[in-house]
Amino acid sequence: MTDTVDKLDYSKTLYLPETDFPMRAGLPQKEPELVARWQQMDLYKQLRASAAGRQKFVLHDGPPYANGNIHIGHALNKILKDVITRSFQMRGYDSNYVPGWDCHGLPIEWKIEEENYRAKGKAKPDLTQPDAMIEFRKECRAYAEKWIKIQGDEFKRLGIVGDFDNPYLTMNFHAESRIAGELLKIAMSGQLYRGSKPIMWSVVERTALAEAEVEYHDYESDTIWVKFPVIVGSDLLDAHIVIWTTTPWTIPGNRAIAFSPKIEYGLYEVTAAENDFGPQPGEKLVFADALAQESAAKAKLTFNRLRSVSAEELSGVTCAHPLRDLGYTFDVPMLSGDHVTDDAGTGFVHTAPSHGREDFEAWMACVKELEARGIETKIPFPVDDSGTYTSDAPGFEGARVMDDNGKKGDANERVIKALIDKNALFARGRLKHQYPHSWRSKKPIIFRNTPQWFVYMDKDLKDGTTLRTRALKAIDDTRFVPAAGQNRLRAMIEQRPDWVLSRQRAWGVPICVFVDEQGEVLKDPEVNQRILDAFDAEGADAWFAEGAKERFLGSEHDTSKWTQVMDILDVWFDSGSTHTFTLEDRPDLKWPADVYLEGSDQHRGWFHSSLLESSATRGRAPYDAVITHGFTMDEKGQKMSKSLGNVVAPQDVMKDAGADILRLWVMTTDYWEDQRLGKTIIQTNVDAYRKLRNTIRWMLGTLAHDEGEDIAYEQMPELEKLMLHRLSELDQLVREGYDAFEFKKITRALIDFANIELSAFYFDIRKDALYCDAPSSLRRRSALAVIRKIFDCMVLWLAPMLPFTTEEAWLSRKPDAQSVHLEQFPDIPADWRNDGLAGKWAKIRKVRSVVTGALEIERKDKRIGSSLEAAPVVYVTDAELMAALEGQDFEETCITSGVSLVAGEGPEAAFRLAEVPGVAVEPKLAEGTKCARSWRVTKDVGSDPEYPDVSARDAAALRELASLGRL
Structure with missing residues (x-):
C-alpha cells in the first residue's frame, strides 16, 4: 500500500475549484459578444413575453x-x-x-x-x-x-x-x-392666447428662448447712471431722479422709474465736480441714502444732503425722459415696486416694460392708474428680431444692440453719446457679471417685447x-x-x-391655429380634426404645404378672414x-x-x-x-469641458475597462448629488469589481462539484444557518433599496458581504471542509447547498446593476439557461431569519477577531507560516462570550489546528483587543504532524496504516473516494 500512497497526488483528491469563468474579465471584448447574443435571441421580446399579465x-x-x-x-x-x-x-x-x-x-x-x-x-x-x-x-x-x-x-x-x-x-x-x-x-x-411681453430672445438664432434653453456666463456690460428731470412734484422741480442700468440700449424703452417705500431717500446738492461730463455744482439729485456716496464717487463729485425725500413725495413725482428732445415726449411716472433694493445702483430702477419681466409686471400693475392720469400706457417695440432699433426708438433707428455673431452693436455707444449731448449722463462704467446666454450658440441674449403665443397660468x-x-x-x-x-x-x-x-423657426410642430384680425383663435372641431388627420398621415409638413390654409379651413370658413399661424412650438x-x-x-x-x-x-x-x-x-x-x-464633474470637482481636457467619455471607459465598470461607478455614487469621475475613480471601481468577480469565480469553481442536493435546514450546521440568515437580511435590504432607488446602499452591502463575510470569513472557514471532507460529509454537502443559494442570490441581486458580468456567470453555472435577466429575484424562506443565532455568532466573531489579530502578529514575525500551524489558548472572562463558544468547533472557525478555551483573565503578555474586552489570546504552536493532504497539524496523522501521512479524517475521505472510483 505504501507504493500506492507514494504515487498518490493528493491535490487530485481534493475538491478544488474548477471553472472556465476567467479571473481576468476582458469586459471590453466579452460585453459586445453578450450584446450580440441578446439581440440574436431578442431578449427584449422574451422579457415582454415572460412578463405578460x-x-x-x-x-x-x-x-x-x-x-x-x-x-x-x-x-x-x-x-x-x-x-x-x-x-x-x-x-x-x-x-x-x-x-x-x-x-x-x-x-x-x-x-x-x-x-x-x-x-x-x-x-x-x-x-x-x-x-x-x-x-x-x-x-x-x-x-x-x-x-x-x-x-x-x-x-x-x-x-x-x-x-x-x-x-x-x-x-x-x-x-x-x-x-x-x-x-x-x-x-x-x-x-392659449397671443400676447406681447418681454421675452428672452436670441438675436443670433432669431428665436424666443425658454428658461431651460438659457445658461449664465460671465459678461462685461456697459453701466450708466442717468438723470431724469422732475417735471411734476412742487418741491423737487429743480432736481433729477438718478437711475442705474447695465443695459444702456434699453433707455429708449424707458417708460417709468420704480422706487421702494422701504428705502430711505435723500435730496443731495453737488458742491464740487471733477468730471468731463455729468453733474456740476449746484445741481440737485435724489438718491437712496445707502448708495449716494458710492454713486458720487463714480461721477467724481462731492455733494451735501439737503433733506429726506419720503415715499409719499416720490409717488407724486413725474419725470421727463432724458431724451425728450429726440421724440420721447411722454411723461415718466414714478412707480412703487417691491423688486427695488438699495444693494446696488441708486435705489431707483429704470423701468422699460419692453425689456424685462419685472419691469413689465410693475408697469401692467399700474396701467389703470396711469391711464387715469392721462399717461400713455402702450408698450413699444423698440428692438426687432435682428437686435435693431425700430421706429419706436426715435433717433436711433438702424442701430444694433447685437450683431448676427452675438457681438455688441453700436446701440450702447449711440445712446450714451446722446445722453451726454443732452447733459443727462451722471456717470458711466463697466461691470463683469453673470448674464444669460443661449446654451446652443453660447452667445448673449436680449429681452425684447414681441408678439408670442402664451398659455395662461392664472386664468x-x-x-x-x-x-x-x-x-x-x-x-x-x-x-x-x-x-x-x-x-x-x-x-x-x-x-x-x-x-x-x-x-420663430422651421423645424418642429407648428402652432397650427388660425386667427382673425382681433387675434382670436378659430375654435372649430372639424377644422382641428382635418389638421390632426393630415399630420397623422403626412406629418406636420402638411401645415406648410401649398394650399394648406384652404385645405384645413374648408368651405365653411372665408380664408380671407383668417391668418394661418406659422410659428413653431417650443421643443419643450x-x-x-x-x-x-x-x-x-x-x-x-x-x-x-x-x-x-x-x-x-x-x-x-x-x-x-x-x-x-x-x-x-x-x-x-x-x-x-x-x-x-x-x-458629473472631474476628480477635482470641476465641470468637465473639452478646453480643460478633463472630459471622461463613456466610449473610452467601455473600450478600456468595460461598461460594467462604468455601471459599477454609477451604482457606488451618491447620484442624487453631483458626482466625480476620472482615472483614479475608475481604477478604484476596477479594483472593487475584481474582488467581486473573484468571489463569484470561487463560487463557480466550488459549485463545479455540486450535485444539486438540498439539505434540510434543520440538519445544517450553525454556520450555514448563519449565512442563510444573512441572505434573509440582505434580501430585505436589497428589495427596500431598489424600491427607494438607493443603489449605493445595495452595492455597498453586497460588496461588503462578498469581501468581508464570504471571502474573508465563511468561504475561508469552509475551504477545508469543501476541499477535504468526504463526499458524504454533511458539513461539506450543507456548505455546497448554501453556496449554491448564495450564488443565486448574489448574481440575481446584482443582475440589474452588472448585466454583463452576471449574465456571464449565470450561463457559466447554467449553460442551458436563456438569460439571468429572464429570472426573478429569489424567494427567501421566512425560517431562514434567525436573529438569535445571528446574535450568538456576533459574539463568536468577536472572540475570533482577537485570535485572528494574535496570529497575524505571529505570521508577521514569521513564528508561523499559516494559521493551521497554530493552536492558541483563548482566555475568556466574559460569561456571555464563553457561553456562545460552548459546543463550537472553534478551531475550525479560527482556521487553526487546535484551540484551547480557558475561563479566566490570561497572562499579562497575552494578546488583547481594546474593542473586545474580556478576551486574551496566547499563541501556541499546534502539536502533532502536518497532514500531507489538508495541511492541518494533528496528532492522528498516520493512525490509518493505509494512508500513513494523512489525518484520520483525510484517510476516511480517501477511502470513500476510492470506493466510489474517484481516485
Missing part, C-alpha cells in the same frame, strides 16, 4: 436630443433607468423600457444651416416658400435619424435593454399629430382652478427623490410667468407631450408613469413642461414620482 411598472424615458454622440451624462442617466426597470422586472412586474428622442428644435436646425449652407457658402433657402420649407425640414429629419441610430447603438453597448426597434420619436407622424392635438386642446379650452379654467393651482397640487401629490426636488419645482411654478409656446412642449403618444397610446405601457428620472436641471425643463402640459389637459402630472440625479 403582470402589474405594469413604467419608467418614462426623458428624450435625449438626437444631435451627437452620447456623453457621460447620458451614460449616467441611461444606466440609472436601466437598473430601475430591470430591478422591477426581476421583482414580478412588467417593467417595459421604451427609449425616446427629442427630434425637433433649434439645435438640429442650427446644425443643418451650419453644415449644409454656411460651411458651403450657400444661402439659406427662403423658408416662406412651401417647397423650400418642406425640403429644409426633410434635411432636419434625416439628420435626426442618423443620430438616433448612433445613440441607440451606444446605449445598447452600455447594456441598456429596451424597445430600440420601436422607440418613440417626437418627429414620428403620429407623435406630431398628438403634439398638435394637445395644443389644440389648450386652444379650445381658452388657455380660471371654469372648475375653480388655474393652470398654476393645478400644477402646484400635482407637485404635492408627487413623490420626489430626493425630497428637495419638490420645493425646487414648486418655487419655479409659483413664480413663473405665462408659458411662452412660440418659436414637444417633450412635455411625450406622455400622450407614448404612455397613453402604447398598450404595453400605462398612464401615468410610475417614474420620471432626469438630471436636476430638468426641474425647469422636462419635469416642468410635462407637468404644465398634463395639468393643462388632464388636471394632474403624468408621473407619480420624480427622481433627479446630479452632474
Whole structure:
C-alpha cells in the first residue's frame, strides 16, 4: 500500500475549484459578444413575453436630443433607468423600457444651416416658400435619424435593454399629430392666447428662448447712471431722479422709474465736480441714502444732503425722459415696486416694460392708474428680431444692440453719446457679471417685447382652478427623490410667468391655429380634426404645404378672414407631450408613469413642461414620482469641458475597462448629488469589481462539484444557518433599496458581504471542509447547498446593476439557461431569519477577531507560516462570550489546528483587543504532524496504516473516494 500512497497526488483528491469563468474579465471584448447574443435571441421580446399579465411598472424615458454622440451624462442617466426597470422586472412586474428622442428644435436646425449652407457658402433657402420649407425640414429629419441610430447603438453597448426597434420619436407622424392635438386642446379650452411681453430672445438664432434653453456666463456690460428731470412734484422741480442700468440700449424703452417705500431717500446738492461730463455744482439729485456716496464717487463729485425725500413725495413725482428732445415726449411716472433694493445702483430702477419681466409686471400693475392720469400706457417695440432699433426708438433707428455673431452693436455707444449731448449722463462704467446666454450658440441674449403665443397660468379654467393651482397640487401629490426636488419645482411654478409656446423657426410642430384680425383663435372641431388627420398621415409638413390654409379651413370658413399661424412650438412642449403618444397610446405601457428620472436641471425643463402640459389637459402630472440625479464633474470637482481636457467619455471607459465598470461607478455614487469621475475613480471601481468577480469565480469553481442536493435546514450546521440568515437580511435590504432607488446602499452591502463575510470569513472557514471532507460529509454537502443559494442570490441581486458580468456567470453555472435577466429575484424562506443565532455568532466573531489579530502578529514575525500551524489558548472572562463558544468547533472557525478555551483573565503578555474586552489570546504552536493532504497539524496523522501521512479524517475521505472510483 505504501507504493500506492507514494504515487498518490493528493491535490487530485481534493475538491478544488474548477471553472472556465476567467479571473481576468476582458469586459471590453466579452460585453459586445453578450450584446450580440441578446439581440440574436431578442431578449427584449422574451422579457415582454415572460412578463405578460403582470402589474405594469413604467419608467418614462426623458428624450435625449438626437444631435451627437452620447456623453457621460447620458451614460449616467441611461444606466440609472436601466437598473430601475430591470430591478422591477426581476421583482414580478412588467417593467417595459421604451427609449425616446427629442427630434425637433433649434439645435438640429442650427446644425443643418451650419453644415449644409454656411460651411458651403450657400444661402439659406427662403423658408416662406412651401417647397423650400418642406425640403429644409426633410434635411432636419434625416439628420435626426442618423443620430438616433448612433445613440441607440451606444446605449445598447452600455447594456441598456429596451424597445430600440420601436422607440418613440417626437418627429414620428403620429407623435406630431398628438403634439398638435394637445395644443389644440389648450386652444379650445381658452388657455392659449397671443400676447406681447418681454421675452428672452436670441438675436443670433432669431428665436424666443425658454428658461431651460438659457445658461449664465460671465459678461462685461456697459453701466450708466442717468438723470431724469422732475417735471411734476412742487418741491423737487429743480432736481433729477438718478437711475442705474447695465443695459444702456434699453433707455429708449424707458417708460417709468420704480422706487421702494422701504428705502430711505435723500435730496443731495453737488458742491464740487471733477468730471468731463455729468453733474456740476449746484445741481440737485435724489438718491437712496445707502448708495449716494458710492454713486458720487463714480461721477467724481462731492455733494451735501439737503433733506429726506419720503415715499409719499416720490409717488407724486413725474419725470421727463432724458431724451425728450429726440421724440420721447411722454411723461415718466414714478412707480412703487417691491423688486427695488438699495444693494446696488441708486435705489431707483429704470423701468422699460419692453425689456424685462419685472419691469413689465410693475408697469401692467399700474396701467389703470396711469391711464387715469392721462399717461400713455402702450408698450413699444423698440428692438426687432435682428437686435435693431425700430421706429419706436426715435433717433436711433438702424442701430444694433447685437450683431448676427452675438457681438455688441453700436446701440450702447449711440445712446450714451446722446445722453451726454443732452447733459443727462451722471456717470458711466463697466461691470463683469453673470448674464444669460443661449446654451446652443453660447452667445448673449436680449429681452425684447414681441408678439408670442402664451398659455395662461392664472386664468380660471371654469372648475375653480388655474393652470398654476393645478400644477402646484400635482407637485404635492408627487413623490420626489430626493425630497428637495419638490420645493425646487414648486418655487419655479409659483413664480413663473405665462408659458411662452412660440418659436420663430422651421423645424418642429407648428402652432397650427388660425386667427382673425382681433387675434382670436378659430375654435372649430372639424377644422382641428382635418389638421390632426393630415399630420397623422403626412406629418406636420402638411401645415406648410401649398394650399394648406384652404385645405384645413374648408368651405365653411372665408380664408380671407383668417391668418394661418406659422410659428413653431417650443421643443419643450414637444417633450412635455411625450406622455400622450407614448404612455397613453402604447398598450404595453400605462398612464401615468410610475417614474420620471432626469438630471436636476430638468426641474425647469422636462419635469416642468410635462407637468404644465398634463395639468393643462388632464388636471394632474403624468408621473407619480420624480427622481433627479446630479452632474458629473472631474476628480477635482470641476465641470468637465473639452478646453480643460478633463472630459471622461463613456466610449473610452467601455473600450478600456468595460461598461460594467462604468455601471459599477454609477451604482457606488451618491447620484442624487453631483458626482466625480476620472482615472483614479475608475481604477478604484476596477479594483472593487475584481474582488467581486473573484468571489463569484470561487463560487463557480466550488459549485463545479455540486450535485444539486438540498439539505434540510434543520440538519445544517450553525454556520450555514448563519449565512442563510444573512441572505434573509440582505434580501430585505436589497428589495427596500431598489424600491427607494438607493443603489449605493445595495452595492455597498453586497460588496461588503462578498469581501468581508464570504471571502474573508465563511468561504475561508469552509475551504477545508469543501476541499477535504468526504463526499458524504454533511458539513461539506450543507456548505455546497448554501453556496449554491448564495450564488443565486448574489448574481440575481446584482443582475440589474452588472448585466454583463452576471449574465456571464449565470450561463457559466447554467449553460442551458436563456438569460439571468429572464429570472426573478429569489424567494427567501421566512425560517431562514434567525436573529438569535445571528446574535450568538456576533459574539463568536468577536472572540475570533482577537485570535485572528494574535496570529497575524505571529505570521508577521514569521513564528508561523499559516494559521493551521497554530493552536492558541483563548482566555475568556466574559460569561456571555464563553457561553456562545460552548459546543463550537472553534478551531475550525479560527482556521487553526487546535484551540484551547480557558475561563479566566490570561497572562499579562497575552494578546488583547481594546474593542473586545474580556478576551486574551496566547499563541501556541499546534502539536502533532502536518497532514500531507489538508495541511492541518494533528496528532492522528498516520493512525490509518493505509494512508500513513494523512489525518484520520483525510484517510476516511480517501477511502470513500476510492470506493466510489474517484481516485
